[in-house]
Amino acid sequence: MNVDDAELIVRAQAGDTEAFGMLVTRHMRQAYFSAVGLVGSREDALDLSQEAFARAFHARKTIDPARPFYAWYYTILRRLCFNWLRDRRSRRERLQQGGWWLEEVSLAAMDAPDRDLERREAHRRIAGALAKLPDAEREALVLKEFEGLKYREIAARMGTPIGTVMSRLYSARAHLAKALEEQ
Amino acid sequence: MIDDRTLALIMAVLDDEHSPEDLKELEDLAAASAEVRDEWRRQQRVKEATSTMAWREPTAETWDRYWMSVYNKTERKIAWLLVLGGSFVLAAVGLWEAVPHMLRSLFNDSSQPVSVRIAVVAILLGVLLLVVSVIREQLTANRKDPYDKGVSR
Numbered sequence: 001m002n003v004d005d006a007e008l009i010v011r012a013q014a015g016d017t018e019a020f021g022m023l024v025t026r027h028m029r030q031a032y033f034s035a036v037g038l039v040g041s042r043e044d045a046l047d048l049s050q051e052a053f054a055r056a057f058h059a060r061k062t063i064d065p066a067r068p069f070y071a072w073y074y075t076i077l078r079r080l081c082f083n084w085l086r087d088r089r090s091r092r093e094r095l096q097q098g099g100w101w102l103e104e105v106s107l108a109a110m111d112a113p114d115r116d117l118e119r120r121e122a123h124r125r126i127a128g129a130l131a132k133l134p135d136a137e138r139e140a141l142v143l144k145e146f147e148g149l150k151y152r153e154i155a156a157r158m159g160t161p162i163g164t165v166m167s168r169l170y171s172a173r174a175h176l177a178k179a180l181e182e183q
Numbered sequence: 184m185i186d187d188r189t190l191a192l193i194m195a196v197l198d199d200e201h202s203p204e205d206l207k208e209l210e211d212l213a214a215a216s217a218e219v220r221d222e223w224r225r226q227q228r229v230k231e232a233t234s235t236m237a238w239r240e241p242t243a244e245t246w247d248r249y250w251m252s253v254y255n256k257t258e259r260k261i262a263w264l265l266v267l268g269g270s271f272v273l274a275a276v277g278l279w280e281a282v283p284h285m286l287r288s289l290f291n292d293s294s295q296p297v298s299v300r301i302a303v304v305a306i307l308l309g310v311l312l313l314v315v316s317v318i319r320e321q322l323t324a325n326r327k328d329p330y331d332k333g334v335s336r
Contacts (some may be wrong), residue, residue: 167190182225
């Protein structure tokens with residue numbers, strides 16, 4: 001049975017834990033990948049995304065069923081991730097563990113060997129540069145490139161005007177371009 | 184130096200969020216300026232690289248265990264709240280009963296040196312101040328968004 005988020009929220013608010021479990025199962029992948037993009041560590045992203053769901057469960061009475069669940073959940077997740085980043089002195093080192101959280105899409109395998117090598121090198125540099133970006137720039141870039149959101153959706157998620165999203169994207173890409181050009 | 188409008192046009196065109204007029208405007212600007220052309224090409228190169236990258240999938244067991252982990256966290260949170268709440272009430276009642284009694288006996292006993300009396304009062308005031316400070320921090324610190332600074336709304 002395909003139940004929409006609003007109905008699951010109403011049921012969860014009435015104390016139906018199974019309904020909340022369905023909400024979690026429906027959004028867990030997006031939640032995990034959002035967290036990975038923000039903190040850059042698989043274990044921590046898992047833990048933080050699950051912790052955010054646990055907090056969402058305790059605050060479920062405050063959810064407006066008429067509004068998208070994930071946007072509401074993301075505000076909790078985002079705050080948790082930024083607090084985590086702020087509290088970890090070693091975050092740069094963790095993020096710089098090599099961008100293992102990204103992989104090439106399969107079409108790269110169809111390239112000629114020299115082109116493939118070039119692409120792999122570009123990906124290595126991009127992953128390294130992505131890890132070094134300021135948090136706000138990395139978040140904007142991840143939401144655009146890996147979650148495929150539109151500017152207005154990113155602006156809503158980040159609580160900033162569209163112009164700020166675009167300038168953060170430009171700044172992030174300028175950093176990545178510099179990394180690609182470095183020899 | 185490329186102006187903000189041109190940079191915004193480059194972003195919009197790269198991300199396919201442009202109108203036909205935006206594209207025409209950018210093409211005209213690129214035709215007139217080598218700097219704009221170079222920047223557009225530079226940004227295109229990054230876009231091409233990032234568009235061939237994707238999230239690395241975790242194992243299937245990760246998803247199988249996901250909801251159970253959330254459930255456990257939820258359950259443990261409730262358990263901790265009960266334990267901490269009960270402990271807090273017990274501690275508060277105990278202190279409420281014990282502190283006045285301790286202070287009375289301390290100040291009624293003339294054999295106690297003044298320095299001990301001052302030290303006990305200082306410790307009690309210090310503990311009170313710490314509790315107030317921690318509570319205030321918990322109520323305010325987590326509400327601050329690190330992005331609030333410098334963002335125009």
